[in-house]
Amino acid sequence: MSSDSRKPRDEPERKALSSIQTALELSAAGEVSWDAVAAECRALTRERSHTPSEQLLRESRDER
Numbered sequence: 277m278s279s280d281s282r283k284p285r286d287e288p289e290r291k292a293l294s295s296i297q298t299a300l301e302l303s304a305a306g307e308v309s310w311d312a313v314a315a316e317c318r319a320l321t322r323e324r325s326h327t328p329s330e331q332l333l334r335e336s337r338d339e340r
Contacts, residue, residue, distance in 0.1 A: 299317070
């Protein structure tokens with residue numbers, strides 16, 4: 277994973293980031309499909325709180 281200066285806020289976020297990193301590594305090695313990685317990422321981030329800009333993006337998508 278890139279050297280992001282942002283630190284995970286809590287244990288669930290650390291676990292999610294670790295799981296996503298593992299899935300990306302498996303995908304790069306050809307052991308897991310990108311669709312599986314994307315589904316895992318969506319599942320892991322489903323319950324997190326969203327920033328105001330993410331909320332606006334979601335609202336605009338719902339209007340389409």
